[in-house]
Amino acid sequence: MNKFFASLGFVVLFCLWGMPAQAQQTITVLDVELTAMSGVFEVTKDVNVRSGPDTTFKRVAGLKEGTRVRAIGKHAKGGWIAVSKDGETLGFVFAKMLVPVVDGALDEQFMGSFTSSNKDIGVACGYRFRFERKVKVEGASFDTADYEVRFRCASAKGGATFYAHMFLTESPVIARKGVHLIGLDVRSIGDGFEEYLTTRYFYHPKTGKVTFNGHSLPRFATPPKSQAFETTSIKDALVQTLEASVASWTPKAWETLFTKSE
Structure with missing residues (x-):
């Protein structure tokens, strides 16, 4: 472990940061209107993928910790992001379970x-x-x-x-x-x-x-x-x-x- 991380008391703040494709551009994903965004994100813990931006929607898949996905759009309420992997739209993931990567x-x-x-x-x-x-x-x-x-x-x-x-x-x-x-x-x-x-x-x-x-x-x-x-x-x-x-x-x-x- 690099000594910097230990000396700094290194803590990642799992708050969402994204890169809007265009300011306030809206798109529709799985019949849900979203604000378009882009960027690669990594899953911080095993997480469910749902058919809509809420836990009441059906679970359609699961992602393991460390999996990287690409953001498509962000829902206005509730902090959910529509994601894709290998060009395929997967569904919605709770934003706090993702961190952006380069x-x-x-x-x-x-x-x-x-x-x-x-x-x-x-x-x-x-x-x-x-x-x-x-x-x-x-x-x-x-x-x-x-x-x-x-x-x-x-x-x-x-x-x-x-x-x-x-x-x-x-x-x-x-x-x-x-x-x-x-x-x-x-x-x-x-x-x-x-x-x-x-x-x-x-x-x-x-x-x-x-x-x-x-x-x-x-x-x-x-x-x-x-x-x-x-x-x-x-x-x-x-x-x-x-x-x-x-x-x-x-x-x-x-x-x-x-x-x-x-």
Whole structure:
């Protein structure tokens, strides 16, 4: 379990957040008028699917915890959502039993570079970024998308090659606001075991906004000059978060990295 989740007292608030297909667009599903919405949702516990938006309607199916479905529309009263799976309309599920998810898988690895604007540091890096796997978060009902980042850096003090771990929570950490978490863990900065540098950002996929949340070891990183920025995709959010995190590292952090690489 990532140490951030334990230190934060991480609790997912199972409140509904959705992405309307169009503002107030209405559709009819199974003879029920709904407000259209879209997005992928995950079932938090085994749940019944009903033929209408109330428990008085017939049970037509059941969904197991962890099943992902696609939203079609939301009922105006009672907090029910019409869902589909594999293109087939299933029926209605109580909204509190669903949390929205994003797919953090990336098809291809990519390369990038970073040059420190701090002349006292004088570091230039190239990096390789690749998706590794999805991991179930202990004590939560969703996965993180995990990524490996390999850095090759150079400065007047020499060169350093090291690895970092990034993650994106596929479900929101603040569900009612649709806010997900992106984190960068660098075990080479710190003691490498219980103490290492983690940088955290909140990510809002609906708006593309990313906001700085904090560092685990302030002596190795300073708050970024820009506390928030706009992104156009999950990949763009990951890249900008990565480079903003690296830009916040202090000379002490870089000294630690280059010393460990000697």
